[in-house]
Every structure is written in C-alpha cells, then in structure tokens.
Amino acid sequence: MSFCGCFLTALIILKLHFSASEHSVPPAPILTQTAVRDSSLELICQAPQGYGGLVFKLFKIRQQVDTVVHSTEQQSAHFMLRGKDTEKENLYCCQYENSMYSSYIQPEPNDVVSVSPPPSPHLKVEPSSGHVMPGETLSFHCQAPPDHQKQPPKAFLLLRRAAGTPGSMVAPAKLVSQSQEARFSVKTMGREDSGEYICLYQLKLPKTGQLNSTASQPVHITVIGYHSCTQASTGSTDMALIVGSVSAGVLFLMVVSLLGFIVHRHIKNTSERRRQREQEKFWQCVHSKDHIVDLTLQRVDIGSEDIGGMLRGRPTDSEPIYDSPMTTFMDPSIY
Known part of the structure; x- marks a missing residue:
C-alpha cells in the first residue's frame, strides 16, 4: 500500500474515532466568573441547555482543585476562589460528570470586584397562599427590574434553600432573549418540597462574563398532608391523633377487662362443676359400701291354751320345763 493510502486510512480511522467520541461524551460546559464579597471570586460552571449532572469539577490547569456534588441532577455549580487562587496568572476550566472540558479562563479580580450585583427580581407564586397538596404543581413567576442599565437578562x-444554605436549583435555568421575566413550573412530590424559594437572573457582561443578580425576596411553600388544610390544621390533626390514641387505649382496656371477667367466670363455674362431680362421686362410693340389715320382725303364733298356761305358770310346748329349777344348783350329786 502506498504512503497516501496509509495516510488516508489513518485519517478515516481517526475521524470515526472522534465521531464516536463526540456522540458518547456530553458537550463542554461554559465557565464564567462573577463577583462576591470580601474580594473573592465565584466561578460558575454551566452545562448546555438539556444537559446536567450530579458532580461538577474545577481544574487549575490539569489539577483538580474543587468538587461540587448535588443530590439531584443540576445544570450548574458554583466554585469559590480566595487568596492566591484569584491571581490572574492562574488558568481554570471545569467539567460536569464525564463531559468535555470547558475553555480556560483567567481570574480578573480588579474588574470583577468593581462590579456590583444587579438589583433583585420580584418572585410570585400560584397558588398565592403557598399551601399545596402532594402532586400539585406550583407556578413561579420571576420578573427582573425594567431596563437595568439597558442590559437584558440572559437567564x-x-x-x-434552607436556613444557612445558598440554595439548590429546583428547575433548569430558563434562557431568555430580550425578556425581563420567566416562569417555572414545579410539581411537588411530598413535604420535602416545602421551604423557601428564591429566584435570580444572570447578565452577560463584556469583561466579567456572567454576573448573578441578588436574590429575590423568598416565598414560603408548604406541602401539606392529605388530611390537613393549614400550620393550625397540623395542630388540630395532632390533637385528633392524641384523642384517637387515648380512645383506642381506653377501648382496649375495656375489652381486656371484659375478657378477664368472662375468663374468671368460666374458670369459677368450671371449678364449681368439678367440685360437685367429685362430691357426687364420693357419696356414690360411700353408698355402694353400705350393708343392709333386715330387721323385719316375725310374728310367733301362740295358741290360746298356751297363753293360759303361761299365765298360770305352766310351761308351754315352746319352752323347756324345769320341775325344780333350783335343783341343779342345790343338789351336790350333780357335781
């Protein structure tokens, strides 16, 4: 094969390789910087529209210097630079998940610190009460101040946010063009969606790049349970739970007492019947051992003559005749 053929084959292989890589690797994010207090710098790593991730990484040249991990997939992450990290000689880039790397930027602390954040937008929510049931959708309306230095918002x-935290994004950033407002729809899943909601807008400045406004006044959202209506209904629900628990306890004690009484009566009746059976068995045994003696008197038939003789002192046929009843004892010859 000629040199030209080998070179052409190599080009085809490289083209196929990089084409496959482009399809498998997410596109690169955009790294911009903005101003914060105390002469510190904030870098924002923004994924393209439709992309996002849980892990965002910041690199100084090729060394990883910071990581932000979100609990849910987000489109951007914020990194803080302080001290020597804000020097202009440093070069930074970022990456989300396994995406391509962003372009390098150099910190510009002097220009950035001199720029003050834009004024805060106004945030409204529907329903205006801020009380919703799980599964219902909240509609947020974020509106920037009109014509801020003739620079319209870009997003x-x-x-x-919770107390003491900067907040986490709950919806993808809304990219706008020549518009001073944006709307967000958020479907609530449960009570974990309760809390303070704020909005802000971003400007694209020639020197500083992306600049965030100050946050709006928060709106309070409460996701309530299916059986309560307001923070008062929660108290009523708790009282109802307490009363229900006490009633259930009293009912349980009554049932236990009734069952105990029934069992006691059953045991007592059973013992009484067993005692009666044993007593009857005992007397049956005693009666079976008794000897019946016939004491029936028999009549003796004595004639009238015999009766006369007995009255006259004469012996009768039924008794022995002793002529001299005392002779036996008085005649010594008998001995």
Missing part, C-alpha cells in the same frame, strides 16, 4: 434561576 433566570429558581432555587430552594
């Missing part, structure tokens, strides 16, 4: 962000 709007909606965040949910």
